[in-house]
Amino acid sequence: MGSKDGTGDISEAQGYAADIDSIREAQARIAPYVHRTPVMSSTSIDAMVGKKLFFKCECFQKAGAFKIRGASNSIFALDDEQVSKGVVTHSSGNHAAAVALAAKLRGIPAHIVIPRNAPASKVENVKCYGGHIIWSDASIESREYVSKRVQEETGAVLIHPINSKYTISGQGTVSLELLEQVPEIDTIIVPISGGGLISGVALAAKAINPSIRILAAEPKGADDSAQSKAAGKIITLPSTNTIADGLRAFLGDLTWPVVRDLVDDVIVVDDTAIVDAMKMCYEILKVAVEPSGAIGLAAALSDEFKQSSAWHESSKIGIIVSGGNVDLGTLWQSMYKH
Amino acid sequence: MGSKDGTGDISEAQGYAADIDSIREAQARIAPYVHRTPVMSSTSIDAMVGKKLFFKCECFQKAGAFKIRGASNSIFALDDEQVSKGVVTHSSGNHAAAVALAAKLRGIPAHIVIPRNAPASKVENVKCYGGHIIWSDASIESREYVSKRVQEETGAVLIHPINSKYTISGQGTVSLELLEQVPEIDTIIVPISGGGLISGVALAAKAINPSIRILAAEPKGADDSAQSKAAGKIITLPSTNTIADGLRAFLGDLTWPVVRDLVDDVIVVDDTAIVDAMKMCYEILKVAVEPSGAIGLAAALSDEFKQSSAWHESSKIGIIVSGGNVDLGTLWQSMYKH
Known part of the structure; x- marks a missing residue:
């Protein structure tokens, strides 16, 4: 290190x-x-x-x-086969909208898991970029659980907001x-x-x-x-x-x-x-x-x-x-x- | 024409x-x-x-x-003798701050006639650029009257906001x-x-x-x-x-x-x-x-x-x-x- x-x-x-x-x-x-x-x-x-x-x-x-930088780098680094089933993320904030926009630019579906207590304006942003919204509870456990389920059901690739x-x-x-x-x-x-x-x-x-x-x-x-x-x-x-x-x-x-x-x-x-x-x-x-x-x-x-x-x-x-x-x-x- | x-x-x-x-x-x-x-x-x-x-x-x-464009053009077009007694204007808005700033940049005094009902934030802007504030009543007649008096008393040049x-x-x-x-x-x-x-x-x-x-x-x-x-x-x-x-x-x-x-x-x-x-x-x-x-x-x-x-x-x-x-x-x- x-x-x-x-x-x-x-x-x-x-x-x-x-x-x-x-x-x-x-x-x-x-x-x-x-x-x-x-x-x-x-x-x-x-x-x-x-x-x-x-x-x-x-x-x-x-x-x-700035979130569109990481989101678009992640999504455009994937090859066509990898993204063929779309992408998924969980976020109540700027990463959600960024993934929705980057997916739209790539022409693939974006499944966005959003906690029910997310601010309305952030939810609007996701909708405006054509993201497919799936609701979860507010806890990080619920968000991750729902996100994992969506991954399994759709074959979408997870776009991590940070790590x-x-x-x-x-x-x-x-x-x-x-x-x-x-x-x-x-x-x-x-x-x-x-x-x-x-x-x-x-x-x-x-x-x-x-x-x-x-x-x-x-x-x-x-x-x-x-x-x-x-x-x-x-x-x-x-x-x-x-x-x-x-x-x-x-x-x-x-x-x-x-x-x-x-x-x-x-x-x-x-x-x-x-x-x-x-x-x-x-x-x-x-x-x-x-x-x-x-x-x-x-x-x-x-x-x-x-x-x-x-x-x-x-x-x-x-x-x-x-x-x-x-x-x-x-x-x-x-x-x-x- | x-x-x-x-x-x-x-x-x-x-x-x-x-x-x-x-x-x-x-x-x-x-x-x-x-x-x-x-x-x-x-x-x-x-x-x-x-x-x-x-x-x-x-x-x-x-x-x-944009008001600084007209104010600085007006003030820097004057020769040293013309501006030696400073400038004066009447305004409750952006022209007031612009004249104060342009005068400061030219290194001359600015007398700004402001109606008593002007918004506090605009008055603050004038102060922040070192303008010398003279209060008038809200009417255009009062503003012009006070402004004319300041011109006569100080010999300052009038910087018109528009015309x-x-x-x-x-x-x-x-x-x-x-x-x-x-x-x-x-x-x-x-x-x-x-x-x-x-x-x-x-x-x-x-x-x-x-x-x-x-x-x-x-x-x-x-x-x-x-x-x-x-x-x-x-x-x-x-x-x-x-x-x-x-x-x-x-x-x-x-x-x-x-x-x-x-x-x-x-x-x-x-x-x-x-x-x-x-x-x-x-x-x-x-x-x-x-x-x-x-x-x-x-x-x-x-x-x-x-x-x-x-x-x-x-x-x-x-x-x-x-x-x-x-x-x-x-x-x-x-x-x-x-």
Whole structure:
């Protein structure tokens, strides 16, 4: 496995699920199906943070989030025979819509297992891309059970939202693009949940420039990654509680080694800070982001970051704005509850 | 004066306040001070409209609206002696912040007369750029009276929000840019208020391509331009009533001839359509726009447009998203009142 000191030496990283080659392959594979999203900046926000920030706006990505990168890489990597029976996944969020869209682009059926308590707007997205919805109960056990049954009944291939080589490689194309757009970036702040996005981002970025710092931004009510890093092993939580509905998953066996070795630090922020950051994105950047998408800015503004050694070494910071799928009603409630 | 049939022959347009040369001069003059804003598009929205739409996102412009173009062109066109006593304007909206910012960039004082009923967020913007605020009553008479007094007391130069060669030329750089970015556009839909933006846009676009159609989008509660076009003379209204707070001004003697001759049609939409369009901008484009900024999309989706001859001749439509300065509370109220 790779180095464990977080300095970014990944020359020995043969054991990771993905690498710069698989990420470059993904970039070529998915190019026809994804947007090259813009990088935005704001002198007002830079003045507040005291650093130069570069917002990689995956909220403008197809289906409104980075998830289409991993989903399309996974689906287009399969051969015609493998996909002949379609694909299946279980998700209540952006991965569901991304798989539905990627399957539509490939011209194959997508079976999407969705828990009954999923937000209506996310269900609408899946329908809009022609996904075939199968309902499950809210528990992860029910979702996995139903998903397995659909696999058996249909012969569809499972597209894992996080813990797969192709998913991780697809998500890693975000940092390839960002470093093409702004090569001088010295630090990237990435939302962390199951670790698919940050693993891909870290593997690509540290291969291109080993001195780049990779910082994870994690909500206080789902801080399993911070706890895992502290414990040196995967920690899961009995329950999670955060407005960032996209950041409630736990690390998997393929993402954990990358997070353990290549993520320099985890910055934990509370929901109030997330909502404040969403508001700044809306009012200053003029960009609609979901809570999970705003957490990177919240981390950049946090005292925890300002008191860390990374603060003093960072001057040009990439912020991955992971997605923009948010219900206006939910947005308002979150704004004014706090 | 130019042709009156709206076909766009402006070779004889010597009488207009601005022309392609003054607009190109403006583009060179303001380049260091403004953003080249991105053009966005959405296959989902295209499918709804049945045309290809190109959103010119001036909501991402400095100070959150196109107004900085006219304000910086006006202020940087003055010589050092002229600006030595600073500038003055009266506005409760985006022009106020734009003048404050342009003056700050020029290093001169800006005196901004603001009516006491102006939205707090717009006042904050002026303060944030260091503008010196002088309060007036809400009436246009009070604003003009106070503004004149400030001019006399300080010797500051008046920067008119609409009715000036430099303002119109500055605003016209929006369509120069748009047609550089998407040369194949055949129609541009532009919000209309006092006519500064649409005059500049029409003069530049029709000089580059006389067959481009220029359509104005106007709120029903402030439809003085539609009435003026129908009457063949400037009509003003005793009062206005629309959520689009940026679209309540009336045509001036410099903008009216351009609107009369070069604007092919005025599409009038009601506030409900504006709010629906704002919501689509937020939920689909992921862009925060103010009501005035969303009106172009509302017009593109309107029955009035679909029933016009312009509909059949248009296939690639530029939409000027004029600004993004909106208070989240106001946004929410507007969303759910309707």
